[in-house]
Ligand SMILES: Nc1nc2c(ncn2[C@@H]2O[C@H](COP(=O)(O)OP(=O)(O)O)[C@@H](O)[C@H]2O)c(=O)[nH]1
């Protein structure tokens with residue numbers, strides 16, 4: 122019995138975290154999409170798949186709160202073939218599933234990697250939660266936080282871990298700004314104050330090509346990921 | 353043997369996927385058989401003395417060092433409902449992942465390699481307890497407690513019951529949990545002489561039926 126093994130922590134905390142596997146192949150970049158319910162996460166996933174699927178091998182994990190609606194929406198919209206979309210149940214705790222206990226999501230991710238090798242990109246959509254819900258670094262390599270202008274233009278000012286620390290902040294539904302009286306300049310200034318140099322994208326997924334800035338950012342992350350994998 | 357290791361393993365926050373499973377509670381709530389504190393108590397005690405006892409026996413035997421693959425077969429034989437079996441294997445896979453990172457050991461690595469599709473959760477629990485330096489009775493206690501605590505926690509989320517009522521219930525049945533754990537450990541101590549047939553095989557047909565029904569539902573919060 123080894124109660125006294127070395128004091129260094131095991132590195133393989135998720136048993137799959139290294140970009141390059143022992144056999145030399147590279148695992149997919151894992152990208153988390155978080156943010157409140159209804160902000161446009163599923164719409165963003167669908168648009169990313171449509172924009173990138175011809176160049177990249179993509180899979181999606183959804184964390185629906187009580188249905189498999191997001192997964193079914195993506196299948197119905199045929200943004201990817203059905204075997205590329207997996208749904209995870211979250212026991213009424215969507216933030217637990219992406220942060221405190223990532224085992225079900227990790228399983229889903231690894232299962233997709235195993236059956237669809239080689240994969241370039243895995244998008245993990247959170248079930249939608251409050252402003253404090255961020256992804257564990259053990260689950261994703263980089264994360265996007267999606268809010269929208271219609272839920273109040275004071276959200277960037279309120280901050281919270283999602284707003285302040287996400288690798289990309291997306292402010293969606295800019296098409297609605299005039300209708301809900303949202304002040305985009307104030308939102309941008311607040312976001313800059315909360316996030317310093319971290320990027321922010323103002324988009325409208327209701328507009329053709331609206332996903333562009335997010336797709337470009339993701340493509341850059343993939344390039345960096347590949348550089349890291351071969352370094 | 354370190355008592356604190358037991359606290360780590362038994363902690364509801366141990367990240368092994370349990371929070372997404374209700375142990376049949378979501379289906380029981382859907383069919384209105386659990387709707388208040390009294391029906392919650394009846395459900396949890398029923399599960400403890402059936403599925404809980406069986407799980408505790410398997411956990412104790414694995415903690416005593418019996419072959420986990422043999423015990424996995426015994427667990428299959430004691431789990432007739434395919435949905436319940438699938439959930440047990442899934443939870444076993446997730447526990448094994450967490451256990452290997454928490455208490456690294458060649459035994460656990462070997463277990464993961466020999467059954468990539470997963471081993472029943474109670475068997476993994478026992479093997480983990482052994483790796484952590486815990487005794488068979490500790491593993492049995494963990495399994496027995498979890499058999500009641502899992503659904504109790506789920507009921508709080510599903511029904512909006514007072515969490516203090518649910519916790520008081522778990523304290524009230526603590527003696528029964530100990531009795532179940534002891535009976536399971538006694539049975540496990542007879543496996544060397546009598547084989548896995550010595551292990552408890554208590555079942556709850558209603559849990560099997562609602563487990564299958566739950567798996568077929570499209571709207572649900574919990575995986576099982
Ligand atoms: N007007 C407008 N509606 C949008 C936009 N993006 C998404 N929606 C709509 O907002 C609703 C919620 O989007 P969804 O992607 O399901 O949000 P999720 O809960 O974050 O996944 C849906 O009805 C979408 O069609 C947008 O840019 N503009």
Ligand SMILES: [Mg+2]
Nearest residue numbers: 162163191246
């Ligand atoms: Mg969604």
